[in-house]
Amino acid sequence: MLLSDRILSANDAVLNRMLKHRFVADIQVGGLDKEVFHRYLAYEGQFVETAISIFAFATIKAPDITARRWLIGVQDALANTQVPYFEEIFARRGIVVADSMPLAVTAFDAGMLDIARAGSFLDVLTAMFAAEWMYWTWCRNTNSAQITDLDLRAWVDMHTATGFADQALWLKQAIDTYGAETDGDRLCAIFDQVTQLEIDFHTAAYRDTAQIEGS
Structure with missing residues (x-):
């Protein structure tokens, strides 16, 4: 079994919990408030900036120029496509992000950065694999849903587009390519940790009512 498939198999239960999260379910039935x-957009927009740092750590730790080239391209897309996307949608929808964020959101950012700083190249890849494989999976499962909010429709479409699919698949393949001598149990645990953080991150959008204006 490929290492990436072993990671996915070991984390099937927690991944399914995220794939069945209320946030996903509400979108699938057209009922997301x-x-x-x-x-959610406010939280995710903040994380995009964190993700640039995470991929910068991965670039530094990458074992060869092939991986570095790919990761530099990821950082460029985050900085020059994703960040402007959030700037535009915040301005258009009147979303003003508060200075403070719920604990689950800051814990997600901090947890991911801790892995990027202290972990190995494969640790960082696995952390982002957990996040991006989850998004690609639930958005593909949701692609046929009747979504009337055009921005939400675009968000789902963005995560099923070729560019995002290529990134999720690259992370999976890179784990297999560079992970032959790696402790698979450690990577399975990182995937579990990140998915748990993702569950709490998405739940925070329902619990919090005072962190963002423009709602």
Whole structure:
């Protein structure tokens, strides 16, 4: 069994919990509250900037120029495509992000950065694999849903587009390519940790009512 498939198999239960999260389910039935979507966008927009740092750590730790080239391209897309996307949608929808964030959101950012700083190249890849494989999977499962909010529709479409699919598949393949001598149990644990953080991150959009204006 490929290492990436072993990681996915070991984490099937926790991944399914995320794939069945209320946030996903609400989108699939066309019932995601606008306020929840706005809060979620605020949290996710902040994480995009964190992700640039995470991939910078991965670039430094990459074992060869092939991986570095790919990862530099990821950072470029985050900085020059994703960040402007959030700037535009925040301005258009009147979303004003508060200075403080819920604990689950800051814990996600901090947890991911801790892995990037202290972990190996494969640790960082696995952390982002957990996040991006989850997004690619639930958005593919949701692609046929009747979504009337055009921005939410675009968000789902973005995560099923070729560019995002290529990134999720690259992470999976890179784990197999560079992970032949790696402790698979450690990577399975990282995937579990990140998915748990993702569950709490998405739940925070329902719990919090005071962190963002413009809802």
